[in-house]
Amino acid sequence: MEFTPTVSQEQLVKIRRDLHRHAESGLSEFWTTSYLAEHLAALGCEVHLGEEVMDRSVMMGVPDPETQEARLKAALAQGADPKWLDKMNGLTGVMVDIRPDLPMHSVLRFDIDCVDVCESQDADHKPTAEGFASINANECHACAHDGHATIGLGVAMELMRRRDKLKHNVRLIFEPAEEGSRGARPMVSAGLVKGAKYFLAAHIGVNSTQDHALVCGTQGFLATTKFDVELFGLASHSGSDPHKGHNSLLAAATMLLNLHAIPRHGQGASRITVGMMSGGSGRNVIPDYAKLVCETRGATTEINQYMFDKAKLIIEHAAAMYEQKVKVTIMGSAGNAVSDKKMIDVVKQAAQDVPYFHKDLITEMGQGFGTDDACTFITAIQEQGGFGTYAQIGSKLPAGHHNQRFDFNEDLLQPSVELFCRSTFIMDNMD
Missing domain, CATH: 3.30.70.360 (Alpha-Beta Plaits)
Structure with a gap:
């Protein structure tokens, strides 16, 4: 299909750095959720928050009330819109449908929380050197979720401009608390993947640490x-x-x-x-x-x-x-999950038309490391007869995930938006 990105690399870098600077721990992503909601609403999306996206009754590992109150006040002080904070009612995370008037079909997931580490203040650490290091103590985007959320916003921008070309609904989920495996379960319980046939999530880095590389599916999660x-x-x-x-x-x-x-x-x-x-x-x-x-x-x-x-x-x-x-x-x-060949083929086909990804660096299946909450979404989709995959977007890393010096190559942002969009239109034409 013909696809020329309209979202610029400069726009995406700015979004990524805004998110990086306001890193927030799981289930306390108040500023982040407000920021995403504001951008999504500006695109014309109906934004779903609070009890619409999180089943409070099955939530685990919720910070104590004093911690939540302090983080809520910090988000307000940093510019979070009270309108969105009121709608959250203490629950973070966002969901939007690109074509809510059409049958449910595919789900794209983007995680939004950070890691509880103190970001490096070394002069050669790029976020510090260029002024976008985390302003929140002991909260740092040391696992690329700021990049994932940025890609999700970019995908929303592109799909909303092309929504008339879609035959089915595409749901974008911005998941809180992926760290600690706490976000997916209440979202699944709230019905966010009910009726979906296809699921795609991706992670920057993981075991794909070469620029221009792409792993289309993953196995070996714990x-x-x-x-x-x-x-x-x-x-x-x-x-x-x-x-x-x-x-x-x-x-x-x-x-x-x-x-x-x-x-x-x-x-x-x-x-x-x-x-x-x-x-x-x-x-x-x-x-x-x-x-x-x-x-x-x-x-x-x-x-x-x-x-x-x-x-x-x-x-x-x-x-x-x-x-x-x-x-x-x-x-x-x-739990654990294994990517489906049907969805691996979708991502592989889409990647062939994204010049950034080198054809000799595109592989079908790779190994995961540790755990990812995407497995809960994939399992839920598979149990209702659908298919899912978890891709790995290659990037050189100055330090490993969850390290205070973690960073990634921002050049991958626009190509990753294009990858998700091309994958979406391929899924849209599948039964």
């Missing part, structure tokens, strides 16, 4: 469960009455060591990590509270469940050893 463990013991004087206390920190330490001793599964990769342990109140007090922040992963949903079940057993028995009350809270979860 299913995951994110969970917090809280222990409630009994405080006592550590000198005169240590025998009267129930030591929560000692129970947590016992859990930590034994969780990492879970036998690995013989039928695929399995992981467990205790990423943080805290507790106690002073050197002369038997600790009466401790907390572990943990995750399991597995090459399949079943292997991940094996790891989580073993973890729960260890937690239960270690708590009993030290006479603890224990609370386990699921903070996020995602």
Whole structure:
């Protein structure tokens, strides 16, 4: 098909840098959601926010009210429109339909949250050197979601100009809280992919770290469960009455060591990590509270469940050893998924007509790393008879994902918009 981009590279770079500068953590993307909503509304899209896009009843890992209030105030101070904040009603994320008058057909997903790291202030770090480093402490777009959201806005601009050429509806989802696997589940539960036949998401980098490269599909994601463990013991004087206390920190330490001793599964990769342990109140007090922040992963949903079940057993028995009350809270979860050949072919065909992607650097299937919440969307689509894929857009990276010096090659922004648009029109002509 003939397709000449109308959105300029300069427009996209400006959007990307605006988003990068206002990095926000998952489920607190108030400024980002307002920014996206304002741009989408200006295109003539009907913007869907709040309970329309997120099922509050199944949400996990929601920040505490004090944190949310502070982040909401920060977003307002940084220029978020109160009109959009009111419509969010505390829930971030955006959805728009390009042709809501036509049957549901395809879904494009773009994640919008950042990583909880402090961005590098080194003079040779491009966002710092050129004045668009994050203004929010310990919040940084160190995983390219600012690029993904930018591509999504660019796609909306292009498709709205060509909406009369579409035979079916195309839905654009801007997902909050991909990090921690917390955004997709409430969006699926809210019905955002119901009736869809095709799904496309993409990530900058991942295991495609060469400029002009493209991986059209992905396999090898790890299913995951994110969970917090809280222990409630009994405080006592550590000198005169240590025998009267129930030591929560000692129970947590016992859990930590034994969780990492879970036998690995013989039928695929399995992981467990205790990423943080805290507790106690002073050197002369038997600790009466401790907390572990943990995750399991597995090459399949079943292997991940094996790891989580073993973890729960260890937690239960270690708590009993030290006479603890224990609370386990699921903070996020995602299964694994494999891209469908039918959708891989769509992306590959589209890429052939985007000059930026070198034909000898276009591959059909690549390996994922870690977990991506797109798997929840793909599985939901596949379970209703549809097809999905997760592409990897190549870019040289000065540092790895989730590193404070992460950045990507902005030259890929306009070609990626074109790739999504060409893929959309190919899907639009499929049954």
